[in-house]
Amino acid sequence: MSVPTTASSGPVVRAEDVRVWYGTERGPVRAVDGVTFDLRPGEILGLVGESGCGKSTLGRGLLGLLPDGAKMDGALEFRGENLLTLSKRELAERRGVDLGMIFQEPLTRLNPLMRISEHFRETLRTHEPGLSKAEMDRRALDVLRRMGIPPTRYRSYPHEFSGGMRQRLMIALALVLRPAFVVADEPTTALDVLVEAQIIRILHDLRREFETSLLLITHNLGIVAEACDRVAVMYAGEIVEIGDARQVFSDPQHPYTRELLRSTISLSTTGLHYIPGAPPDLVEPPPACKFHPRCPDAMQVCATRWPAPVQLPAGSRAQCWAAEERNRLIRLTEDERRPLERRELSVADEA
Ligand SMILES: Nc1ncnc2c1ncn2[C@@H]1O[C@H](COP(=O)(O)OP(=O)(O)OP(=O)(O)O)[C@@H](O)[C@H]1O
Ligand code: SF4
Ligand SMILES: [Mg+2]
Numbered sequence: 229m230s231v232p233t234t235a236s237s238g239p240v241v242r243a244e245d246v247r248v249w250y251g252t253e254r255g256p257v258r259a260v261d262g263v264t265f266d267l268r269p270g271e272i273l274g275l276v277g278e279s280g281c282g283k284s285t286l287g288r289g290l291l292g293l294l295p296d297g298a299k300m301d302g303a304l305e306f307r308g309e310n311l312l313t314l315s316k317r318e319l320a321e322r323r324g325v326d327l328g329m330i331f332q333e334p335l336t337r338l339n340p341l342m343r344i345s346e347h348f349r350e351t352l353r354t355h356e357p358g359l360s361k362a363e364m365d366r367r368a369l370d371v372l373r374r375m376g377i378p379p380t381r382y383r384s385y386p387h388e389f390s391g392g393m394r395q396r397l398m399i400a401l402a403l404v405l406r407p408a409f410v411v412a413d414e415p416t417t418a419l420d421v422l423v424e425a426q427i428i429r430i431l432h433d434l435r436r437e438f439e440t441s442l443l444l445i446t447h448n449l450g451i452v453a454e455a456c457d458r459v460a461v462m463y464a465g466e467i468v469e470i471g472d473a474r475q476v477f478s479d480p481q482h483p484y485t486r487e488l489l490r491s492t493i494s495l496s497t498t499g500l501h502y503i504p505g506a507p508p509d510l511v512e513p514p515p516a517c518k519f520h521p522r523c524p525d526a527m528q529v530c531a532t533r534w535p536a537p538v539q540l541p542a543g544s545r546a547q548c549w550a551a552e553e554r555n556r557l558i559r560l561t562e563d564e565r566r567p568l569e570r571r572e573l574s575v576a577d578e579a
Pocket of ligand 3 (some may be wrong): 286
């Protein structure tokens with residue numbers, strides 16, 4: 229899928245070694261543990277990984293929406309400006325206009341006493357004060373139409389809509405401001421296939437017209453394959469592989485990516501494959517490669533030395549000793565290459 233941008237345009241978002249941890253009685257939960265990526269104008273990046281790998285934490289952290297008690301460090305730039313030095317108020321001002329978020333729970337921000345038209349007008353009035361009422365209505369009706377909501381519903385109240393429609397309303401409200409960067413956290417989980425298709429279409433429209441960049445968090449690898457330019461695979465707080473979506477899906481370099489792909493249902497799948505074990509406890513994750521207790525390819529080196537992220541010849545970036553050796557970027561010793569015996573695996577896997 230081509231990205232409508234020029235080589236000279238810099239990234240909209242640049243994250244470098246971003247870390248987020250939650251303070252708990254047992255110690256810090258390292259939910260995001262050194263994440264680096266950038267996002268170009270108009271680009272759609274899919275973020276995938278099992279439950280608890282830190283996807284929502286990363287998405288919220290990028291928009292300054294972490295709960296109290298969460299800490300974040302690293303470098304995070306939006307159009308060259310360091311977001312981590314902004315005050316809460318400055319960040320709130322950026323949100324809506326520049327930074328948008330589509331949440332999973334649609335009811336939270338709709339006021340039951342306000343008509344849908346008023347929700348749109350208030351949002352637009354707050355962030356784009358110069359617009360006339362007619363212009364506000366035109367913008368609102370346009371985005372509603374794209375979401376499959378007829379203009380006759382413009383004067384309705386939130387409770388008059390079904391759950392799926394309310395979700396579409398929330399998405400329309402986030403997108404009516406044409407933000408430069410949107411995080412969509414599982415926007416399609418509760419939706420039917422038709423709505424899913426509408427959302428994907430509107431996201432494509434937006435990026436074509438306004439170069440909106442999107443971080444799309446989802447468990448649905450089919451959506452990533454269909455809608456995303458690049459994909460980032462997250463495991464235990466780290467991006468273990470990132471690259472062109474088609475490339476990564478057709479030739480995954482990291483064993484976790486491969487296992488994740490194998491565990492999804494497809495038409496040709498006869499039995500469902502599960503990755504053995506579960507993602508680790510993020511207070512005390514396994515040492516070195518955090519995936520080693522579950523990895524079918526694990527070697528001695530994997531349990532003792534952390535594999536740094538490396539750019540691979542195929543174009544993706546991955547952090548895996550086996551991928552580095554397969555691509556002839558390193559040569560492991562016989563000892564390092566010796567397969568890890570099951571009994572040598574960390575107890576973190578035994579649950
Ligand atoms: N407020 C919090 N306090 C303490 N730990 C938290 C908090 N929120 C999330 N976590 C922990 O941080 C880790 C990452 O959670 P996160 O919700 O970001 O994962 P996720 O990849 O979005 O999962 P899912 O696919 O289920 O939405 C998990 O171990 C989770 O238990
Ligand atoms: S570094 Fe080793 S354990 Fe980790 S994913 Fe690669 S092969 Fe598996
Ligand atoms: Mg989540």
